[in-house]
Amino acid sequence: MGKIRDKFRRYLSEKGLKSTQQRDIILEEFLAAGSHLSIEELYLRIREKHPNIGYATVYRTLKLFSECGIAEEHQFGDGQTRYESVIGEEHHDHLICTRCKRIIEFEDPRIETLQDEVARRHNFKIENHRLELYGLCADCQKP
Amino acid sequence: MGKIRDKFRRYLSEKGLKSTQQRDIILEEFLAAGSHLSIEELYLRIREKHPNIGYATVYRTLKLFSECGIAEEHQFGDGQTRYESVIGEEHHDHLICTRCKRIIEFEDPRIETLQDEVARRHNFKIENHRLELYGLCADCQKP
DNA sequence: CTATGTGCAAAATTTTTGCATAAAA
């Protein structure tokens, strides 16, 4: 868990950026909060304890997280950018219920293997990927 | 090719919606244009020949296309919603070059099979899916 | 006729930016 914080510190110092109170607060809140938070949701949570942190700082800081590889941006199609923390966990993909908006995570190494194969066929070097299956979750299929 | 137009007509009449000049124009332009057009790009093209068609109509019509299943919405992470025509073709996925922004299409039925299996395991009913591999295309790996 | 669609401009959303001030190195 300290790994994420270390990676962030390291990234900041490599780039000559500064470690600030706000960045620490936002990182802690980001890690404490569950996955798939929208920027607004995160901002509101932070706001509760730290009413003086601005929206722009949250935007800028999340972008930093994403650049340094500790968070991933997602667009699940509701017009809100969501971020998910990414280090330490295995990469996972998503089942997204179009009715109740529930997000279920899964992973399947066999799919990853096939992706690598596709990439190789196109001389493509994968940095990242996104697999999302949209549909109805078990509950929402019941009438 | 007439299939798409037919499906659209059928959808309109099923829903009691009307077939209008604008909808026809937008559909033709959408089909004529390559894949992955952003709403703005499409609007500008339409604008050239039909300067009186409004932005809102293009938005509303593309949403219709997507509802009736002849187009698919994509967000490739540049803040622009893109649409792609979908009928008649096999479903395909995307390799997206993060440097030159090129989009390469591919399909792999074996991946689809595994997706179905994952869905079954979660009692999930897939309506749609999206697989995007981000990274560097062959050209952009050369220094 | 009647219901739906259109165009426009205004509003709502989401994200980015400029700039004076504050804080880190």
Place this chain on the structure above:
DNA sequence: TTTTATGCAAAAATTTTGCACATAG
């Protein structure tokens, strides 16, 4: 002390909406 970060508010950018008028059925 010099550079980078922050907060605010303003600006951009994207998408949606309200409404009077137009058009399809």
